[in-house]
Amino acid sequence: MKIKVLNLTIFLLLIIGCGGKRQADNESFITIDVTANYPTKELILQDFMDVEYVLLETSDDFICEGFLLAVGKEIIILRNWIDDGDIFIFNRNGKGLRKINRKGQGGGDYLHPTKIVLDENNEEIFILDYISKKVVVYDLYGQFKRRLNNDNPRYTDMFHYFDDTDFFISYDHSMDHVHIKAKESYHAIISKSDRSIIRNINIPYKEVKATAAYLLEGETIWSERFNYNAIIPHKNNFILSLPASDTAYTYFPDHSLLPFMVRTPSIQTMDPEVFLFPQILTDNYYFFHKVIKHKWESVSPSPFQRSQLVYDRKEKSIYKCTVYNDDFANKKTVDLSQQELVGNDIAFWGIYGAEVLVESYKNGDLKGRLKEIAATLDAEDNPVIMLVKHKQ
Numbered sequence: 001m002k003i004k005v006l007n008l009t010i011f012l013l014l015i016i017g018c019g020g021k022r023q024a025d026n027e028s029f030i031t032i033d034v035t036a037n038y039p040t041k042e043l044i045l046q047d048f049m050d051v052e053y054v055l056l057e058t059s060d061d062f063i064c065e066g067f068l069l070a071v072g073k074e075i076i077i078l079r080n081w082i083d084d085g086d087i088f089i090f091n092r093n094g095k096g097l098r099k100i101n102r103k104g105q106g107g108g109d110y111l112h113p114t115k116i117v118l119d120e121n122n123e124e125i126f127i128l129d130y131i132s133k134k135v136v137v138y139d140l141y142g143q144f145k146r147r148l149n150n151d152n153p154r155y156t157d158m159f160h161y162f163d164d165t166d167f168f169i170s171y172d173h174s175m176d177h178v179h180i181k182a183k184e185s186y187h188a189i190i191s192k193s194d195r196s197i198i199r200n201i202n203i204p205y206k207e208v209k210a211t212a213a214y215l216l217e218g219e220t221i222w223s224e225r226f227n228y229n230a231i232i233p234h235k236n237n238f239i240l241s242l243p244a245s246d247t248a249y250t251y252f253p254d255h256s257l258l259p260f261m262v263r264t265p266s267i268q269t270m271d272p273e274v275f276l277f278p279q280i281l282t283d284n285y286y287f288f289h290k291v292i293k294h295k296w297e298s299v300s301p302s303p304f305q306r307s308q309l310v311y312d313r314k315e316k317s318i319y320k321c322t323v324y325n326d327d328f329a330n331k332k333t334v335d336l337s338q339q340e341l342v343g344n345d346i347a348f349w350g351i352y353g354a355e356v357l358v359e360s361y362k363n364g365d366l367k368g369r370l371k372e373i374a375a376t377l378d379a380e381d382n383p384v385i386m387l388v389k390h391k392q
Contacts, residue, residue: 029247029259030311032318034274034290041310041319045334046326048284049347050389054094055373056382062096064088066351066383070118070125071342075140076385077116077125087113087127089140094385100142108144110136115340117158119192121165126192128156135195148195155190157231159238159341162253166192169201169251171230175243178210187231187240187251201251205244206268211275213303215296226291226304228277229341241277243267248278261288276309280336280347282390286311287321289337308337325386327370328360350386355379 045051054076056064065080069087075097078088085103090096102109114130124145127136135148154172161167170190174180185200212225232239234250239260241248246266249257263276273293280287288309296303310321323334334350342349352370354377360366361374373384 030261030286030318031264032261032276032288032309032311033264034270034276035265036318038309038318038320041312041321043285043310043321043323044326045323045388048282048391050391051325051327052387052389053369053373054090054092054385054387055376056088056090056094056385057096058378058381059096061099062088062090062382064382066385068342068349068351068385069113069116071346071349071387072118072120074120075118076387077118078385079113083112085110085113087116087142098141100138102136102138102142102144107147108136110134115156115158117160117168119160119165126158128158130156146193148193155188155195157229158190159231159233161189162236167198168192169231169238173230175208176211176225178208178212178214180208182208186242199255201240201255201257203240203242203245203247203249203257205242207244209244209267209273209275211243211291211293213293213296215299215303217299222296222299224296224302224304226306227340228275228289228291229279230277232278232281232341234281239278239281243275243277261286279308282347284313286313287336306337308335327366327368329365329367345389347388347390349388352384352386354381354383357384 056066064078067079067081068076069079070077074091076090076092080086085101087100088096089098103111110127110129111131112129113127115128117126123140125138125140127138129136137145137148139145154174155170156173157171158168161169168190170188172186175186185202187201187203188197189199190197211228212223215222230241238251239248240251244267246263247259248261250260251257261278267273267275272295275291275293277289278286279289290307290309292305294303294305308321310319312319323336325332325334336348357374358377358379361371366374
C-alpha cells in the first residue's frame with residue numbers, strides 16, 4: 001500500500017511539473033487524510049464572505065416557502081418545498097415580479113422543477129425535471145420555448161460552460177445508485193440546444209461507490225442519499241469530483257485536468273466508506289464535505305455521518321470547522337456541508353423563516369441588517385433568503 005501511495009504521489013507530481021505556470025496559479029494539490037483527527041477551528045462567516053439578505057415580498061400572489069433555484073444579477077428564482085409546481089420570480093430586492101406554474105403532462109410542461117439554470121443574457125430559464133427526465137426551456141415570463149431531448153436524461157447538474165453561450169458543463173448522478181451500470185464518464189459538455197454530448201470528461205476511478213443507501217424492512221425498500229457538488233465554478237475554471245475517485249481535479253478551458261485535492265486512504269479500500277468532496281471555495285479557505293456511510297440497520301438514525309473540514313490557505317493546515325453567522329448574538333451556526341450551488345457568483349445560500357426571526361428579534365438575538373429586517377416582519381411573512389458571496 002505504501003508503494004502504491006508513493007507511486008500515485010510521484011505520478012501527480014509529474015503532472016504538476018508539466019503544468020508550468022498554470023499549476024503555480026492553481027497551487028499544488030491538497031492532500032487530506034479522511035481518518036485523521038484534525039484540530040478544531042471556529043470561523044465567522046462575515047470575516048471572509050459578503051452576506052446579502054433578501055426579504056421576499058409577501059402578498060396573496062406571492063406566498064413562497066423559499067427554496068432557492070437560481071440567482072442572477074437582476075432576479076432570483078424560487079419554488080416551494082412542497083411539490084405544487086409554483087415557480088416564483090423576484091427581483092434582487094425581493095419584490096415579486098411573477099409566478100409561473102406549468103406543472104402537467106404535456107410536452108411543454110414539467111412534473112417537478114428539480115433545478116433551474118438561469119440565462120439572463122438570452123432571457124431563458126432551463127428547468128431540469130428529474131422525474132420526467134427532461135429539460136424544458138421558458139422565457140422569463142413562463143412562455144414555452146423548447147424542450148431538450150432525452151438522450152442523456154441523467155445529466156442533472158448544469159453550469160454555463162465558461163463564457164460560451166452554446167454549452168453547459170454537466171454531471172450525471174447515476175453513480176449515486178449502485179444498481180446503475182458503471183460508465184466511463186460522468187462529467188460532460190452538453191449542447192444547450194438539444195442536450196447532446198459534445199465532449200465527455202473522464203475522471204479515473206476503479207469501482208463505483210454509490211452515495212445512496214438502501215434498507216429493506218418487510219416489503220418496504222427505503223433509500224437515502226446525501227447532496228454533494230460534483231462541479232464547482234472556481235476562479236474561471238471548474239473543480240470536478242466523483243464519489244469513486246480519490247482525486248478532485250481542476251478543469252481548464254483547454255480541456256486539461258490537474259489535481260486539486262487528493263484524499264487518503266483510497267475510497268476503494270474503506271469499510272465503512274468515507275466520502276470527501278470540495279464544497280465551498282473562497283480566497284482564504286477551502287471547505288470540504290466529509291461523509292461516513294455506515295451500515296444501515298434501521299430507518300432512524302441516518303446511515304450518513306456528516307462533518308465539515310476546512311483547509312486554511314495561509315496556514316496550509318486542515319481543521320474540523322464550525323462557521324457562525326455574526327448577525328446572530330447567540331452564535332448561530334451555518335451549515336456549508338450540503339449547499340447546492342445556484343449561480344456562479346453565489347457561493348451558497350441559506351433561509352431564515354419569518355417566525356424564527358421575529359422570535360429572535362424579541363429576544364435581542366439579532367444584529368446588523370438582519371435585525372433591521374426582522375423589525376419589519378410578521379411571523380406569517382415569507383422567509384428571508386441569505387445570499388453568501390465572495391468578497392470583492
